[in-house]
Amino acid sequence: MLSLSGLWSLPCNPTASAQPMEQFIQQCVNALQWGSFYALIALGYTLVYGVLRLINFAHGDIFMVGAYISFFVSTFFLSSSGPALSRDLALALTIPCTVVLTSGVGVTLERIAYRPLRRKGVHRLYVVITALMCGLVLENGNLALLGASRKALPDLLDKHIYMISGIAVTNLKLIVICTALLVFFALHFIVTRSRIGMAMRAVAWDEFALPLMGIPLDRVIVFTFMLGSGIAGLGGMLFAMSYPVLDPYMGAMTGWKAFIAAVVGGIGDIRGAFVGGFLLAFVEIMVAAFLPSTFRDLFAFSILLLILWKRPTGIFGMPMSTKI
Amino acid sequence: MDTTVRDLSQKQGSALISVENLHAGYGKIEALHGISFHVEQGEIVTLIGSNGAGKSSTLKALMRLAPPESPTVTSGEIRCKGQSLLNVEPHNVVDRFKMTLVPEGRHIFGNLTVMENLHLAAWTRKNEDTRKSLDHIFGLFPRLAERARQRSDTLSGGEQQMLAVGRALMTNCSVILLDEPSMGLAPVLMYDMFRTLKRLNDSGLTIVVVEQNARLALEVADRGYVLDTGEIVAEGSGEELMRRPEIMEAYLGG
Ligand SMILES: Nc1ncnc2c1ncn2[C@@H]1O[C@H](COP(=O)(O)OP(=O)(O)OP(=O)(O)O)[C@@H](O)[C@H]1O
């Protein structure tokens, strides 16, 4: 499609025929960036669901926490009273710090909220309600601690705009899209090839038999939450870099949408989370581009409903058996 | 019955596994009402009894598996190599005490290949010697070698049972508890399975086996215990138990 646009824009009358195409491709690039955020969040939903059959409704708020952590960490690194690092160095250090700290938050949540319930063997419904409440606690805890004033992430990156045959691509967009791709492939590798990934898949199938292999179930579950939350933290940071205004509720709506994306893709399947995220972003952005913006969510969700109506278990979903 | 229980408790000093007056249950319902038995190093011991007698509950309690699938111990003691297992987590029973269970209904990881199932079972081991174990297992169950790359839920019932046993061997445990290993096997395969177990036992493996086909189990076993609604009602060597008419009638179908 890109090469096609090159052909279109080279001939002598670019204004007449090239513009709609360019506009379309421009929107595609935006959709890829937006979809990267959805995909990064949806991967966490799908991982935890795939392994534990638990919908971790606090996950969207983990994304928000990730954005805030990146704000605090980078502000600290840049502050003149602190280490006063150069921006490149601050960026390079903020990424791992955000990922590690956010996964710490996710693991803490598992430890203090979900694990005790799991130990008692209660029905999953209660764990899901607990997750919802944890999300609300994170949102409102943030509001109470930091107040309603919105924070802005410091500039960590010089913005460059590349013009590729009339299409504007910023370096940040490229970074976001590449990160999402990299994360996907890394995760896919971990789940399909590594031993801990094998154990994650095994838990998804039969939690009962895992300890009989000498494998500590809790460790596998903690690892799952670490992965999911770390990825959400990375997503939160990239989101904050792209739209540098943070507020405590930023994870709620985005989180819900990412959850829907995961379901449409086939929850429990990491390819599904990825494809679902991009699909949702694509639909949203195309609707917003060509229809009044108030139609966006109505149309986007109607289309997703249609997909689920045709395939109730999502695009990659198989009935129950092959999760993750 | 009381006398047999007391006889047992005298031998418990040296036993590999000893269970003393174990009470265990699911929630408020008690399933095991104070059972005592022991297993010596290198033995094949069988637990027999009718449906719901508490055989599976006993094995799951030994493995320290968590509720709700497994019973909670309310009183009594489980020892392995002289140490109490009561506060040991199930993965550590495998890792430290080298005891594992082939559970009722196999519980293989159907979404993994045969090979992946076996590799996963080697979790607590170093890489070097798993290769040798694999060869050993494929020697015992050649069908598994043929299907190594196949998703394990596509195996036949009998092949899945072989995988479940193979997987337990892969953990390199020295004690294996088997819950109805012949379930769903054709008679020929059933005898094969028990012959294989006997061979493994000859090479040093300690085996505790629960079996519906009590006659077969008693033939192979060194000793047996008869469970009835959560209590041990008889014990003895395989031949002894088979000679007792009341046991034959009640549990072995005459
Ligand atoms: N997960 C469970 N929750 C509640 N009760 C249970 C559970 N598992 C077993 N029981 C009860 O405990 C008792 C013993 O069951 P157990 O499974 O140990 O019997 P069993 O001897 O293995 O029988 P079978 O030959 O049918 O396998 C039964 O009365 C059963 O109803």
Ligand SMILES: [Mg+2]
């Ligand atoms: Mg049973």
